Amino acid sequence: MRRPHPRLLAPAVALLLATACGAEHADTGRGAGATVPGPRTTVTDPPVDGVRITSVTLPAASPSPTPSGTPFRVHADPLPESGDSGISAAYQVSNDGDEAMTYTVLFDFTTDTGAVMDSRKVTVRGVEPGRTTVGTVGLGALAPGASPVTRVKVAEVTKVPADEAPARTGACPSSGxxxxxxxxxxxxxxxxxxxxxxxxxxxxxxxxxxxxxxxxxxxxxxxxxxxxxxxxxxxxxxxxxxxxxxxxxxxxxxxxxxxxxxxxxxxxxxxxxxxxxxxxxxxxxxxxxxxxxxxxxxxxxxxxxxxxxxxx
The missing domain is CATH 2.60.40 (Immunoglobulin-like)
Structure with a gap:
């Protein structure tokens, strides 16, 4: 059995994908069942230990009705059971310390109620002091029968000095x-x-x-x-x-x-x-x-x- 991995940071920030003016379907002329690129929604939530999501892209997104006076929520239509889901999040990693650090970030892809449909772990190596690195994490294929993913959150962040970071692949360290x-x-x-x-x-x-x-x-x-x-x-x-x-x-x-x-x-x-x-x-x-x-x-x-x- 796979060992449960404890969450190292206190509570991660759930990123509600909201936009004041709603979102529109993208009409690409693709056939039925194709993944339709959706709009990229800007996210403004605060960072978790230097890591924040800046935007999220959902396929075939449409605004869900909400009570008057509240923002629209981005809603993902059902996706094909195979192939890339088209769901991704852009993120940035900022190092406000005084030495280069390597970050490992766990991203949770969740439903609107917070149920985790899947997770992805990303390692960002050698972020220099005072610098910010950007990237994108994709969900890939969504499991058959999974509920629609409407949110992404930074679930866990660990960071170690870059010259002490473990690595299974890549260039051989000077230690041999x-x-x-x-x-x-x-x-x-x-x-x-x-x-x-x-x-x-x-x-x-x-x-x-x-x-x-x-x-x-x-x-x-x-x-x-x-x-x-x-x-x-x-x-x-x-x-x-x-x-x-x-x-x-x-x-x-x-x-x-x-x-x-x-x-x-x-x-x-x-x-x-x-x-x-x-x-x-x-x-x-x-x-x-x-x-x-x-x-x-x-x-x-x-x-x-x-x-x-x-x-x-």
């Missing part, structure tokens, strides 16, 4: 390795997230032991009171991260695997959520900050597995 976290699994309150380390360089890369972890809060400041335990078995057996550490030498192109293991049990006390984990593959390695969204409950414990060759 790239590290990232997967989406993880969840069952009966047990969480398991894999840490992957690929040797993308031209030299062998030696490992011997466990990755070093620093747990960070929303402001990327250290989180106290959490015990990082060695081995997945410190939390639960059978996770695949129970083995003892062994010396490894990763050849170019090879990948090692570790894992984060925890439970989200909540008893007495205040639940602890840890959005960021700074990872050193070994002492002295370049740090990489991943965003597994640790919902640790009140357990106060996190297990970490020893590095092992992937596939073994």
């Amino acid at each position: 390795v790239r590290l990232w976290a997967d989406d993880g699994d969840a069952a009966m309150g047990l969480r398991v997230v894999g840490l992957h380390l690929e040797n993308c360089g031209k030299r062998d890369y030696a490992l011997d032991g466990y990755p070093e972890l620093s747990l960070l809060d929303d402001d990327r400041e250290p989180v106290d009171g959490i015990h990082v335990l060695r081995g997945g078995a410190a939390i639960a057996t059978g996770t695949g991260f129970d083995g003892p550490p062994v010396a490894l030498v990763l050849k170019p192109g090879e990948t090692a695997l570790s894992g984060l293991v925890w439970r989200n049990t909540t008893l007495a006390g205040t639940p602890v959520n840890v959005p960021y984990v700074r990872v050193l593959a070994k002492p002295g390695a370049a740090p990489v900050t991943v965003t597994p969204g640790l919902d640790l409950g009140t357990t106060g414990k996190l297990g970490v597995g020893a590095w092992r060759l992937a596939g073994r």
